[in-house]
Amino acid sequence: MADTTEAPAARRIPAPAVNVESKPFWDAAEQGKFLIKRCKACGKAHWYPRNLCPHCFSSETVWEESPGEGVIYTYSVMHRNTPVPYAIAYVNLDEGPAVLTNIIDYDAATLKIGARVKVKWTPTEGGPPVFTFAPV
Amino acid sequence: MSIKGKAYIAGVYEHPLRDAPNISTAQIHAECAKGALEDAGLTKDDIDGYFCAGDAPGFGAMSMADYMGLKLRHMDSTETGGSSYILHVGHAAQAIAEGKCSVALITLAGRPRQARMGGGGGRGGPPGGASDVPEAGFENIWGGSTHNTYGMCAMRHMHDYGTTAEQLAWIKVAASHHAQWNDHAFLRDVVTVEDVINSPMIADPLHRLDCCVVTDGGGAVIVTTPEIAKSLKRPLVKVIGAGEAPKGPRGGLDLDLTYSGAVWSGPIAFEEAGVTPADIKYASIYDSFTITVLMQLEDLGFCKKGEGGKFVADGNLISGVGKLPFNTDGGGLCNNHPTNRGGITKVIEAVRQARGEAHPKVQVPDPSLVLAHGTGGSLGTRHGAATLIMERE
Ligand SMILES: [Zn+2]
Numbered sequence: 001m002a003d004t005t006e007a008p009a010a011r012r013i014p015a016p017a018v019n020v021e022s023k024p025f026w027d028a029a030e031q032g033k034f035l036i037k038r039c040k041a042c043g044k045a046h047w048y049p050r051n052l053c054p055h056c057f058s059s060e061t062v063w064e065e066s067p068g069e070g071v072i073y074t075y076s077v078m079h080r081n082t083p084v085p086y087a088i089a090y091v092n093l094d095e096g097p098a099v100l101t102n103i104i105d106y107d108a109a110t111l112k113i114g115a116r117v118k119v120k121w122t123p124t125e126g127g128p129p130v131f132t133f134a135p136v
Numbered sequence: 137m138s139i140k141g142k143a144y145i146a147g148v149y150e151h152p153l154r155d156a157p158n159i160s161t162a163q164i165h166a167e168c169a170k171g172a173l174e175d176a177g178l179t180k181d182d183i184d185g186y187f188c189a190g191d192a193p194g195f196g197a198m199s200m201a202d203y204m205g206l207k208l209r210h211m212d213s214t215e216t217g218g219s220s221y222i223l224h225v226g227h228a229a230q231a232i233a234e235g236k237c238s239v240a241l242i243t244l245a246g247r248p249r250q251a252r253m254g255g256g257g258g259r260g261g262p263p264g265g266a267s268d269v270p271e272a273g274f275e276n277i278w279g280g281s282t283h284n285t286y287g288m289c290a291m292r293h294m295h296d297y298g299t300t301a302e303q304l305a306w307i308k309v310a311a312s313h314h315a316q317w318n319d320h321a322f323l324r325d326v327v328t329v330e331d332v333i334n335s336p337m338i339a340d341p342l343h344r345l346d347c348c349v350v351t352d353g354g355g356a357v358i359v360t361t362p363e364i365a366k367s368l369k370r371p372l373v374k375v376i377g378a379g380e381a382p383k384g385p386r387g388g389l390d391l392d393l394t395y396s397g398a399v400w401s402g403p404i405a406f407e408e409a410g411v412t413p414a415d416i417k418y419a420s421i422y423d424s425f426t427i428t429v430l431m432q433l434e435d436l437g438f439c440k441k442g443e444g445g446k447f448v449a450d451g452n453l454i455s456g457v458g459k460l461p462f463n464t465d466g467g468g469l470c471n472n473h474p475t476n477r478g479g480i481t482k483v484i485e486a487v488r489q490a491r492g493e494a495h496p497k498v499q500v501p502d503p504s505l506v507l508a509h510g511t512g513g514s515l516g517t518r519h520g521a522a523t524l525i526m527e528r529e
Contacts, residue, residue, distance in 0.1 A: 011279060017273040021270065046387035054387035076290075076340050078281070079339065090288065099388065102278050102279065113291070130277050
């Protein structure tokens with residue numbers, strides 16, 4: 001089985017591409033708030049945030065602040081073409097949706113499927129901070 | 137309306153180059169088209185339908201049609217990544233059945249090995265800027281690549297079903313057994329399970345030898361009417377079923393990376409063909425990574441979900457040894473993955489098998505029913521699946 005015990009990644013993360021639909025999310029991120037979208041018509045949350053609900057196509061979606069907690073659904077530590085190995089992962093938020101992210105501050109004991117994690121903001125190169133997750 | 141029996145594969149051609157510093161991508165497209173026409177015994181002026189995907193330089197199908205001087209009644213640049221060309225055969229068969237065209241050309245070409253020199257290649261992403269791609273801001277920041285997004289699929293498949301690295305390695309071992317007989321194969325050495333699991337880790341749990349090759353080159357396919365096919369001097373390979381389906385997170389609820397869009401494209405194709413997985417004598421299965429093959433075999437119904445590891449082990453995919461010979465050209469894992477798009481070589485080797493023209497060491501004894509299946513994009517994020525079933529007449 002793979003060795004996943006490397007030191008946590010300090011990968012340099014590029015500035016995220018921001019558009020008019022996603023701007024409220026990134027404005028909140030600057031304030032340290034993790035927002036998700038929920039649909040008033042069907043009641044379901046979704047990720048990534050859209051103005052039309054991907055479940056029922058209603059336009060009545062609203063921003064909702066999330067504690068940003070969940071469990072690791074799956075992960076992979078990248079060793080190729082990178083000076084520092086880093087962990088890409090999906091985190092299943094407690095609200096339901098799966099979020100593609102990087103896990104930071106992990107070790108061999110905490111980088112596991114099913115491990116609990118919480119959002120921890122990481123600076124980017126010239127853009128708003130991004131929603132990495134760290135073990136709790 | 138069904139495509140069953142309405143269209144035939146008349147010509148195929150796989151470009152012999154694997155490293156192409158000295159000819160343009162457009163020229164590779166055109167050389168592939170010419171080769172496929174010669175194989176069929178047709179001429180350029182017979183073509184009235186053209187199909188290409190994001191690897192075609194220029195604007196949709198139009199730039200390449202102009203380069204090649206084609207006069208067209210039908211064109212289609214549907215883009216589903218590496219599976220595009222399998223999907224194109226299905227679309228071409230539809231178009232022919234509907235009278236939209238009578239001779240359809242499908243081409244692929246690119247030169248990812250020359251990327252540093254400004255050559256074409258790569259995945260052919262959307263034309264707009266990154267901020268116009270809705271998921272880009274939320275996803276392109278994480279260092280995602282095919283390696284680690286497929287790695288996430290493999291990691292979860294191992295967790296849910298107990299699939300092992302050794303079982304995945306058997307897929308590469310089988311491909312290498314086939315590639316040893318292919319003079320054009322990029323990698324011709326037979327490897328062992330130990331070779332695979334001892335190769336460097338790329339993205340957990342995928343090792344270097346779990347990954348496909350990176351090659352230049354191309355391929356082409358000619359699809360035509362029954363009447364024209366029967367007037368030609370080539371074995372008759374009939375398209376009898378095709379299915380396609382995209383899969384993505386769609387809002388992120390119930391994310392499950394252990395299955396692919398083949399769960400939808402496969403049944404559509406099998407139903408149209410009126411056959412079952414047990415009837416298939418040879419299968420071309422997209423092999424960007426070993427895990428890709430394992431998941432698609434399960435999803436197409438060659439074994440039960442979660443039992444892919446047992447199914448592929450002990451040489452079950454090796455021609456002459458196992459129950460389901462796959463990728464007898466050596467596949468993307470060993471032979472060729474031209475411009476990071478393996479769909480067209482999947483069709484080509486399936487046609488070689490159906491015609492009885494595969495290498496004698498890997499030719500299946502009764503190639504009456506063959507399948508080509510692919511997924512393009514990433515199994516770990518969004519992908520398009522395409523399934524094609526062909527019958528030797
Ligand atoms: Zn809704």
